[in-house]
Amino acid sequence: MREPLGVERLLELDRQHVWHPYGPMPGRRDPLVVESASGVRLRLAEPVHGVRELVDGMASWWSALHGYNHPVLNEAARAQLDRMSHVMFGGLTHEPAVRLAARLVEITPEGLEHVFLADSGSVSVEVAVKMCLQYWRSSGRPEKRRLMTWRGGYHGDTWTPMSVCDPDGGMHSLWAGVLPEQVFADAPPAGFTAEEDPAYAAHLRELLERHAHELAAVIVEPVVQNAGGMRFHSPSYLRLLRRLCDEYDVLLVFDEIATGFGRTGALFAADHAGVTPDVMCVGKALTGGYLTMAAALCTSRVAEGISRGEVPVLAHGPTFMGNPLAAAVALASIDLLLGQDWQAEVKRIEAGLREGLAPAASLPGVRDVRVLGAIGAVELDRPLDAAGMAAATEAAVREGVWLRPFGQLVYTMPPFVTGDGDVGRICGAVRAAVEAGAGV
Ligand SMILES: *Cc1c(COP(=O)(O)O)cnc(C)c1O
Numbered sequence: 187m188r189e190p191l192g193v194e195r196l197l198e199l200d201r202q203h204v205w206h207p208y209g210p211m212p213g214r215r216d217p218l219v220v221e222s223a224s225g226v227r228l229r230l231a232e233p234v235h236g237v238r239e240l241v242d243g244m245a246s247w248w249s250a251l252h253g254y255n256h257p258v259l260n261e262a263a264r265a266q267l268d269r270m271s272h273v274m275f276g277g278l279t280h281e282p283a284v285r286l287a288a289r290l291v292e293i294t295p296e297g298l299e300h301v302f303l304a305d306s307g308s309v310s311v312e313v314a315v316k317m318c319l320q321y322w323r324s325s326g327r328p329e330k331r332r333l334m335t336w337r338g339g340y341h342g343d344t345w346t347p348m349s350v351c352d353p354d355g356g357m358h359s360l361w362a363g364v365l366p367e368q369v370f371a372d373a374p375p376a377g378f379t380a381e382e383d384p385a386y387a388a389h390l391r392e393l394l395e396r397h398a399h400e401l402a403a404v405i406v407e408p409v410v411q412n413a414g415g416m417r418f419h420s421p422s423y424l425r426l427l428r429r430l431c432d433e434y435d436v437l438l439v440f441d442e443i444a445t446g447f448g449r450t451g452a453l454f455a456a457d458h459a460g461v462t463p464d465v466m467c468v469g470k471a472l473t474g475g476y477l478t479m480a481a482a483l484c485t486s487r488v489a490e491g492i493s494r495g496e497v498p499v500l501a502h503g504p505t506f507m508g509n510p511l512a513a514a515v516a517l518a519s520i521d522l523l524l525g526q527d528w529q530a531e532v533k534r535i536e537a538g539l540r541e542g543l544a545p546a547a548s549l550p551g552v553r554d555v556r557v558l559g560a561i562g563a564v565e566l567d568r569p570l571d572a573a574g575m576a577a578a579t580e581a582a583v584r585e586g587v588w589l590r591p592f593g594q595l596v597y598t599m600p601p602f603v604t605g606d607g608d609v610g611r612i613c614g615a616v617r618a619a620v621e622a623g624a625g626v
Contacts, residue, residue: 196219196231200216200217201213201216219232223242223255225253225603226241226242226608227239227254228242235583237586240583240588241615242587243582243588243598243612243615243616244600245475245599247470248470248599249471249473249474251475251519251523251601251602251603252519252523253601253604254475256522259518261518262517262518263476263477263511263514265514266282266511266514270510271510272510274505274507275303275503275507275508279508280510282510282511282514283513286516286517287481290468290481290483291483293453293520294454294468294483295454295456295466296462297462297486298483298484300483301481301483302481302484303479303507303508303509304480304482304507305478305504306480307443308343308344310443310468310481311405311467313482314439314465314467315439316501317482317488317492317500318403318439318488319331321488322402324493324494330400330402331400332366332367332397332400333350334368334369334394334397334403334436335350335370335404336372337354337371338355338411338414338417339351339407339441340407340412341441345365348361349367349368351414353370371389374423376418377418378409378419378420378421379420382422382423386423394433394436395434401434401436402437403436404437404438405440406440406441408440408456408461409421409445410558412444413592415593416561416595422459428461428462428463437465438465439463439464439465439467440455440463440466440467441466442455443480444470446468446470447468447472447520447523448523448529448532448559448602449471449560449599451536452559454466464484464488465483468480468481471519472516472519473519474515477516479509531603532559532602535604535609536559538606538609538610538613539557539560539613540557540562541613542609542610543555543562543564545617546564546617546620549620550624550625551624552565552620552624553565553594561597561599562612563595563597563598564596564597564617564620565594565595566595566596566623569594570623570626574623575592575623578596578619578622579591581615581618582618582619585614586611586615589612589616589619596619596620
């Protein structure tokens with residue numbers, strides 16, 4: 187056994203050597219040191235503001251559906267570990283990956299038949315886009331290579347996904363001239379239950395008509411724009427996109443990396459619309475938050491199109507493609523989810539969030555409070571700066587809750603196993619974080 191580092195030394199090394207997400211180097215604020223996690227609680231290595239355990243309102247970036255240290259997922263990982271952690275996927279195959287692919291085909295919208303197992307969400311988006319561009323190339327139309335999306339989206343941090351992230355909220359200004367220039371529609375009108383806006387529908391049609399000759403695909407996050415601002419829109423726009431893409435001969439990609447596996451109240455957000463995209467990405471909650479894995483699924487039309495080409499193969503193959511350990515845990519996580527009345531759990535959390543977050547609407551500096559499925563968000567009337575963000579985070583920690591506000595948002599996407607008491611506690615912490623953040 188190695189000697190434990192001790193919190194002080196650990197943080198010193200962390201500052202010196204370790205990049206954190208979207209962070210400067212060296213780091214300017216000390217992260218909290220987590221020692222272990224169980225159920226919906228993170229246990230800190232030492233108390234912070236007198237608090238040692240935090241209810242995780244983030245589900246580790248929306249992935250830990252069943253909470254931490256779950257006996258069923260632990261057992262699935264252990265059993266697979268004793269057989270093999272990994273073997274290459276080129277020329278070899280194995281039961282966990284095959285079963286997982288078949289299971290994904292079974293539970294995703296009708297018509298998605300083929301599965302590319304990738305090692306992260308961003309890579310699955312790269313693969314989805316590669317599939318679409320290659321489809322047109324193989325069909326003798328290589329000029330169809332641009333993408334269209336709507337503003338307010340987020341699709342990951344590698345180059346192609348970055349190019350379809352929101353051009354204002356993302357890093358577009360920093361990378362102007364470097365990122366491929368895509369076609370941006372206005373953000374979809376807000377509101378899950380809002381009526382379809384004919385002017386917006388005409389706007390989408392006009393853009394598609396104008397650019398169809400150069401478009402490989404339209405890519406969007408269905409129903410919820412997540413990291414781009416936690417905005418909800420009507421499923422009717424997804425049906426509209428499906429019709430327009432068919433009419434103008436453009437492929438349709440749904441990025442369900444954040445919305446998949448029940449988060450919005452439907453198993454996949456596409457199910458709200460009853461629409462099958464040509465390509466669909468899943469990730470984040472795929473392994474219940476245990477290991478890194480994502481997938482791009484496509485229809486037979488896309489696969490056959492690619493196979494007709496001069497180069498009939500999809501030239502992509504991550505080293506850890508189809509990782510057996512991740513696949514085994516993903517299968518167990520899906521079984522665990524579908525083996526219970528998950529819709530009732532999501533509805534229960536939705537009701538708790540509605541009740542607990544409603545009072546935030548009357549707090550100073552609050553523009554909007556919205557809830558859909560197990561997603562609750564409070565939007566402020568201006569973005570939090572670094573000090574506001576730190577104050578908001580600290581206020582939540584004092585309430586015994588882990589939150590990570592960003593932009594104008596204090597939000598939660600808790601694990602589905604969060605009990606009513608803890609949902610209430612998270613809502614209290616969101617309100618405290620809003621007051622502290624808006625007060626800076
Ligand atoms: C998180 C996310 C991604 C990127 O996934 P990574 O695993 O972080 O690469 C892509 N699209 C959406 C909608 C996401 O929420």
